[in-house]
Amino acid sequence: MTNNLRVIQHAWHFWFGLSLVIKVVKLSVVVACFTP
Template sequence: MVLKCAISNLCVTLARKLTNNLRVIQHAWHFWFQLSLVFTVVKLGVAVACFTP
């Protein structure tokens, strides 16, 4: 029974660690996606400003 409990606790700990790592990866992916979107909008704004008389 003790071994089963220890294995169960280990599985829960690993699952939580994996979930936290996936959250960090998701946040990082969203950050870089939004940052690239902002740069794209800024570049388009500069291009429009250059061609506007």
């Protein structure tokens, strides 16, 4: 039970970090598009 919870927590942290990276990449692409 405890081990399973740890795996779920690890997966949540992984997806949270991944979505954060995607947001940063999207933001940098938008800035690059609007910057001459």
